[in-house]
Each structure stands twice: as structure tokens, then as C-alpha cells.
Amino acid sequence: MIILKNGKSAVKKQSRFEDIAEELRYLDRLRDSAVAQAFDVLEAQDPALAHLLLTSLGDRCRASRWMCMHQRVFKGKSAYEMLADGDIDGVWERVTGEYVPETADAAMEERSM
DSSP states (O other), X not given: OEEOTTSXXXXXXXXXXXXXXXHHHHHHHHHHHHHHHHHHHHHHHOHHHHHHHHHHHSSHHHHHHHHHSOBGGGTTBOHHHHXXXXXXXXXXXXXXXXXXXXXXHHHHHHHHO
């Protein structure tokens, strides 16, 4: 911080950007930690689903990040949010490729009539 002649302070723009960059790095570290911890919980509570994700997506990092991504087929929710809502079957169906969104279900029913 720089103190001006009139007694007021001014923040250098570069310093402020450095502060912002550091805060963003800190938040990234927090998020990475939370993502890893969430996958630990998934492995403990549903080891079969965690194993399927690991084998289908290739590694723990990709599997844990996929679980956090907001999915259109989940109406903008993440897989963890779906599990929290009790929709375990919906997550399983999505991971195994059998998930049919509700709009597609309705369209299929209309065609069969």
C-alpha cells in the first residue's frame, strides 16, 4: 500500500492483481481438497459406483471431477447433488449409459401412443 501526501492510501494495481491471483490459487486448493474428500466418501459409501467411475473414466482425478460437474441430463445438478437428493439410480444409469432424461421419456411415450 502506498500512502499519498494527502494521507490517503492507494493500492498499486499490480499488488491488487497479485492478491486476487493468490486468493484464486487458495480457492483452487480448497476445491481440489473438497473434490478429493468427496470421492473418498463415495468410495466408502458406494464402492461399486466409485470403481465403475474409475474404470470408465480412467483415473481418480477425472472420476472425482466428473462427479462434481453440473450435467444437463441431471437438470444442471452434479452427480453428488443427485446422490444427496436420493437419486442413486439416476447416477448409475448415467454412468452406465442407460440414462434417459425425462423429456426423452415423454417423447417416447407420445410416439408409442
